[in-house]
Amino acid sequence: MTERRDVLVLGAGLTGLAAASLLGERATVLERESRPGGLVRTERLGDYWFDHVVHLLYFQDAETERCIRDLMGDLLAPCPPRAWVETTRGTARFPIQLHLNGLDSETCVACLRDMAELTFRPPAAKPTNFEEMLELTFGKALCDVFMFPYNRKMWKRPLNELAPSGFTWNIARPDFEKVLRGAVSPTTRAPAYNSAGWYPRPEEGAPVRGMELMPIALAEKAADLRLQHTVTSVDLDDQSVTVRCGGGPEAPTIQVGYNEAMLSSLPLPTLVRICEQAPPELKERCERLTWNRVVSVALAIRGPRPEAPGHWRYYSDESMVFTRLIFMHEFDPMCAPPEGWSLLVEITQPAEEPMPDADTLIARVLADVARVGFLPPGSEVVASKMWEVNPAYVVFSLQNQQIIEDAINFLEAYRVTSLGRYGSWEYSGMSSCLYDGFQWAAEFLRFNPPALDVVVPREKDLVRDGETRENA
Numbered sequence: 241m242t243e244r245r246d247v248l249v250l251g252a253g254l255t256g257l258a259a260a261s262l263l264g265e266r267a268t269v270l271e272r273e274s275r276p277g278g279l280v281r282t283e284r285l286g287d288y289w290f291d292h293v294v295h296l297l298y299f300q301d302a303e304t305e306r307c308i309r310d311l312m313g314d315l316l317a318p319c320p321p322r323a324w325v326e327t328t329r330g331t332a333r334f335p336i337q338l339h340l341n342g343l344d345s346e347t348c349v350a351c352l353r354d355m356a357e358l359t360f361r362p363p364a365a366k367p368t369n370f371e372e373m374l375e376l377t378f379g380k381a382l383c384d385v386f387m388f389p390y391n392r393k394m395w396k397r398p399l400n401e402l403a404p405s406g407f408t409w410n411i412a413r414p415d416f417e418k419v420l421r422g423a424v425s426p427t428t429r430a431p432a433y434n435s436a437g438w439y440p441r442p443e444e445g446a447p448v449r450g451m452e453l454m455p456i457a458l459a460e461k462a463a464d465l466r467l468q469h470t471v472t473s474v475d476l477d478d479q480s481v482t483v484r485c486g487g488g489p490e491a492p493t494i495q496v497g498y499n500e501a502m503l504s505s506l507p508l509p510t511l512v513r514i515c516e517q518a519p520p521e522l523k524e525r526c527e528r529l530t531w532n533r534v535v536s537v538a539l540a541i542r543g544p545r546p547e548a549p550g551h552w553r554y555y556s557d558e559s560m561v562f563t564r565l566i567f568m569h570e571f572d573p574m575c576a577p578p579e580g581w582s583l584l585v586e587i588t589q590p591a592e593e594p595m596p597d598a599d600t601l602i603a604r605v606l607a608d609v610a611r612v613g614f615l616p617p618g619s620e621v622v623a624s625k626m627w628e629v630n631p632a633y634v635v636f637s638l639q640n641q642q643i644i645e646d647a648i649n650f651l652e653a654y655r656v657t658s659l660g661r662y663g664s665w666e667y668s669g670m671s672s673c674l675y676d677g678f679q680w681a682a683e684f685l686r687f688n689p690p691a692l693d694v695v696v697p698r699e700k701d702l703v704r705d706g707e708t709r710e711n712a
């Protein structure tokens with residue numbers, strides 16, 4: 241027999257949890273992993289804590305902020321980000337376009353000259369690919385020193401085969417006056433991108449640290465959260481899903497259905513692949529969507545903490561294996577013992593490539609971290625671990641916008657909404673995922689107010705004379 245709820249929520253990342261926290265008894269949440277949170281989980285190596293990937297919270301709207309503050313109380317501490325960009329021509333604060341003073345003077349002048357040209361003599365042509373977009377936004381000099389090498393390393397695909405839009409997370413050309421101010425005065429504190437960040441700072445000895453505290457708080461509000469429940473297929477006509485409970489292929493399966501609507505935060509290509517009714521042509525097109533994984537390497541280091549390294553540093557040098565070093569103790573000083581610190585290393589890879597061997601990669605990471613000066617003599621790496629975050633970064637190819645739209649419209653026709661960073665197949669931060677989840681649930685509740693103790697079965701679930709429930 242198929243058990244039914246009003247709403248099924250697939251995935252207990254922030255999107256699914258935000259929705260479930262409002263829907264209460266009306267929703268069941270199905271999550272593959274043994275802990276909720278999706279990307280927003282925190283790993284512990286002894287007394288050292290690491291987020292799965294770096295996570296700083298930026299509120300984008302007052303209502304989401306209110307909901308999260310109500311849930312988390314005083315746990316969130318202000319954490320305005322200080323980030324740096326390492327290039328072969330100098331070290332600049334992030335975003336580099338606002339802090340050109342960090343580059344050597346020749347490079348700084350070249351960057352200003354090219355940006356001035358773009359500002360005062362804007363090109364007539366529109367960019368047709370990502371590489372052109374970068375050059376038409378920042379100018380050739382800044383592209384040569386940072387934008388091109390960094391993005392080649394980040395995407396590991398030809399930049400002229402990527403779409404000119406979609407990669408909006410770190411791409412903004414400020415007005416020229418701000419660029420000039422950031423170039424002439426080393427003391428200028430130009431308004432940074434997303435300057436008001438927040439991070440949990442629980443008391444000493446707390447059983448959990450890191451950004452995972454947010455999904456934990458949300459999950460407490462979800463009435464029916466089922467962990468280690470992997471959705472393996474979706475029957476859109478029957479409004480039900482097949483779920484594998486527990487690990488391994490031998491694990492039992494159950495059917496769970498929905499009466500009113502389904503919200504999925506699974507990666508869009510996964511959802512389409514497991515939908516029985518999805519046309520083969522749509523499945524085939526969705527298989528062409530590509531993405532990058534992040535391989536995170538966590539290093540628990542005993543030794544003096546680096547002084548003012550910033551929260552994270554980007555590395556554009558293509559001979560270095562990582563794109564970013566993240567200094568967890570800058571987010572929460574108690575995420576490591578006082579005589580040590582937690583370093584999280586971010587490496588991106590096309591997801592279609594095989595996973596690297598952990599020992600080989602960790603050895604390479606250690607060598608490169610030492611090269612950039614963050615393992616001075618006297619430091620000891622007391623523990624290390626590698627894990628995979630997959631998917632991590634959606635790749636915007638020249639064709640994919642239409643595929644995404646067609647897939648989302650197909651699902652909407654069956655009252656299935658695909659939301660979240662991977663459900664919408666986009667770049668989005670935690671705040672917009674929370675917002676989307678809360679909004680979706682609020683909208684659902686507005687149009688589907690709870691019935692007063694009257695359970696109305698769907699026509700197809702009614703048992704007719706002479707039938708048992710099992711064969712109905």
Ligand SMILES: Cc1cc2nc3c(=O)[nH]c(=O)nc-3n(C[C@H](O)[C@H](O)[C@H](O)COP(=O)(O)OP(=O)(O)OC[C@H]3O[C@@H](n4cnc5c(N)ncnc54)[C@H](O)[C@@H]3O)c2cc1C
Pocket residue numbers: 250251252253254255256270271272273276277278279280293294295296297298469470471472505506507510534629631632633659660661662663668669670671673
């Ligand atoms: C490297 C990196 C850095 C980031 N840094 C920041 C940052 O600093 N600040 C910020 O605001 N945002 C940041 N983000 C973005 C943020 O992590 C995401 O926007 C957000 O966590 C996405 O939440 P979600 O619920 O949409 O997706 P997810 O977290 O992916 O949740 C989807 C859930 O579905 C589950 N699932 C998948 N398949 C199945 C299945 N078949 N059956 C059942 N369950 C399934 C997964 O296990 C997962 O729990 C970063 C992201 C990355 C990759």
